[in-house]
Amino acid sequence: MTVRTRFAPSPTGFLHIGGARTALYCWLEARRRGGAFVLRIEDTDRERSTDAAVKAILDAMAWLGLNADEGPVYQTERLGRYKEVAERLLAEGKAYYAYESKEEIEAMREAAMAKGEKPRYNGYYRDRNEPYRDDPNRVIRFKNPLEGAVVFEDKVKGRVEWANAELDDLVIFRSDGWPTYNFAVVVDDIDMGITEVIRGDDHVNNTPRQINIYHALGAPVPEFAHLPMILDKEGKKLSKRTNSVSVMEYREDGFLPHALLNYLVRLGWSHGDQEIFSVEEMIRLFDVADVNKAASRFDTEKLAWLNQQYLKSDDPQALAPEFAWHLARAGIDASHGPAPADVIVALRDRVHTLKEMAERAKIWYSPIVEWDEKAVAKHLKNETAAAVLGEARALLAGCEWKPEAIHQAVEQIAAKLALGMGKIAQPLRVAMTGTQVSPSIDHTVYLAGREEALKRLDDALARAAA
RNA sequence: GCUCCCUUCGUCUAGUGGCCUAGGACACCGCCCUCUCAAGGCGGGAACACGAGUUCGAGUCUCGUAGGGAGCGCCA
Numbered sequence: 001m002t003v004r005t006r007f008a009p010s011p012t013g014f015l016h017i018g019g020a021r022t023a024l025y026c027w028l029e030a031r032r033r034g035g036a037f038v039l040r041i042e043d044t045d046r047e048r049s050t051d052a053a054v055k056a057i058l059d060a061m062a063w064l065g066l067n068a069d070e071g072p073v074y075q076t077e078r079l080g081r082y083k084e085v086a087e088r089l090l091a092e093g094k095a096y097y098a099y100e101s102k103e104e105i106e107a108m109r110e111a112a113m114a115k116g117e118k119p120r121y122n123g124y125y126r127d128r129n130e131p132y133r134d135d136p137n138r139v140i141r142f143k144n145p146l147e148g149a150v151v152f153e154d155k156v157k158g159r160v161e162w163a164n165a166e167l168d169d170l171v172i173f174r175s176d177g178w179p180t181y182n183f184a185v186v187v188d189d190i191d192m193g194i195t196e197v198i199r200g201d202d203h204v205n206n207t208p209r210q211i212n213i214y215h216a217l218g219a220p221v222p223e224f225a226h227l228p229m230i231l232d233k234e235g236k237k238l239s240k241r242t243n244s245v246s247v248m249e250y251r252e253d254g255f256l257p258h259a260l261l262n263y264l265v266r267l268g269w270s271h272g273d274q275e276i277f278s279v280e281e282m283i284r285l286f287d288v289a290d291v292n293k294a295a296s297r298f299d300t301e302k303l304a305w306l307n308q309q310y311l312k313s314d315d316p317q318a319l320a321p322e323f324a325w326h327l328a329r330a331g332i333d334a335s336h337g338p339a340p341a342d343v344i345v346a347l348r349d350r351v352h353t354l355k356e357m358a359e360r361a362k363i364w365y366s367p368i369v370e371w372d373e374k375a376v377a378k379h380l381k382n383e384t385a386a387a388v389l390g391e392a393r394a395l396l397a398g399c400e401w402k403p404e405a406i407h408q409a410v411e412q413i414a415a416k417l418a419l420g421m422g423k424i425a426q427p428l429r430v431a432m433t434g435t436q437v438s439p440s441i442d443h444t445v446y447l448a449g450r451e452e453a454l455k456r457l458d459d460a461l462a463r464a465a466a
Numbered sequence: 467g468c469u470c471c472c473u474u475c476g477u478c479u480a481g482u483g484g485c486c487u488a489g490g491a492c493a494c495c496g497c498c499c500u501c502u503c504a505a506g507g508c509g510g511g512a513a514c515a516c517g518a519g520u521u522c523g524a525g526u527c528u529c530g531u532a533g534g535g536a537g538c539g540c541c542a
């Protein structure tokens with residue numbers, strides 16, 4: 001049987017980092033085993049689901065490159081099917097109508113808690129066989145087995161055993177006419193032929209109930225893999241108040257999609273000592289059965305390191321479109337000035353994110369607006385600066401406009417004036433950027449463009465003399 | 467409260483009874499390289515939650531304790 005996995009977010013917000021990892025693992029598992037990855041939108045909560053959220057999730061998945069083989073299928077379009085299955089359960093005596101109000105249920109729960117028991121429904125209507133009545137409180141409840149235990153072999157957690165006595169008769173159809181989560185997932189996963197349910201471990205507790213529904217429906221039970229949570233740096237639950245949790249926020253912060261994927265795949269999973277995984281390698285090596293059981297913390301610094309590794313090793317041309325997106329976001333008009341790919345080459349050893357890179361790239365796309373006075377005093381107003389700048393002006397006016405040629409010119413100046421590189425590069429750097437920090441001097445000059453470089457040299461000469 | 471789950475350096479992890487004097491990576495510190503900043507190279511400190519057992523031998527198996535997490539909805 002071919003493997004089929006699914007990612008089933010509920011569209012109540014953007015795609016967050018934990019959801020992205022779940023989607024990645026589902027996707028990888030399907031890819032490696034030549035199966036299908038399907039996307040399902042669990043939008044039966046009519047109060048909280050929005051179209052904007054659906055779009056946000058789809059956009060984030062597209063940016064990450066996690067393309068679905070099928071779907072999205074929307075649960076709201078399958079209402080008829082859920083009703084049909086519920087009717088069947090009713091007809092077979094495996095489900096029943098119950099009429100308690102929400103208040104009565106609440107009271108039941110409190111009473112149970114007071115007795116030190118687990119808050120559960122008492123099964124009042126279970127075997128009562130009362131005639132159907134139209135009642136605003138009418139729900140359909142599933143007849144959970146009273147005895148025995150549910151056992152399943154979780155691919156990450158291992159063997160999990162659950163006494164049926166711990167479970168109550170859950171509502172499968174709400175009084176508003178919509179199915180509940182635990183029922184809809186099972187019906188969908190059966191209809192969609194899902195063989196591997198990979199999801200967050202906040203669902204382990206639901207699994208025994210769902211397995212009982214599979215049994216009641218006479219359907220084969222899929223394999224389960226429950227992934228541990230991702231915590232924040234402090235070991236707390238990720239919250240949008242204190243952390244970046246949305247995938248698209250990571251894009252805005254300048255991270256590359258494959259760097260994020262690489263970080264996520266290593267969070268809770270490993271392959272020996274390997275840290276860097278291309279998407280192809282992930283597909284070949286990842287196995288959800290190797291995922292760790294314990295929760296892990298999200299470490300932005302390691303993500304940043306990984307991001308830089310990709311910045312350094314990727315083809316600058318391939319990075320250029322995403323970088324251009326960041327330039328635009330930083331308010332930079334890149335229609336004039338250096339080619340984005342050239343800027344990437346100059347800056348990729350020096351920044352961790354594309355956002356930072358765009359910030360630093362400003363000096364080549366617009367005139368120097370701010371001069372670091374200390375830099376000017378130290379490197380421009382000294383006895384050799386004017387000579388260096390003058391020589392540079394002369395040589396750069398005529399040399400070939402390539403980093404290598406510029407490098408040669410700088411060396412020529414050093415030789416001619418019998419000065420060390422420090423005495424040459426620093427005044428030039430201040431002239432080009434207004435500061436004493438920039439990439440190597442040849443690239444810094446090169447990226448300014450000949451015309452602009454000469455203009456900045458003249459400005460600096462004027463400042464040196466002032 | 468009840469049920470289920472988890473526990474190796476600060477963090478991500480390797481480790482499946484002897485190869486562990488516990489390895490790698492991020493972060494941190496030091497040195498080297500150097501036109502600034504980086505990047506890179508080399509080196510350093512840093513962990514098996516605790517307690518019993520099983521065993522010739524335990525990070526690895528069992529039990530207990532402590533700590534953490536999840537669930538107990540007509541949310542998903």
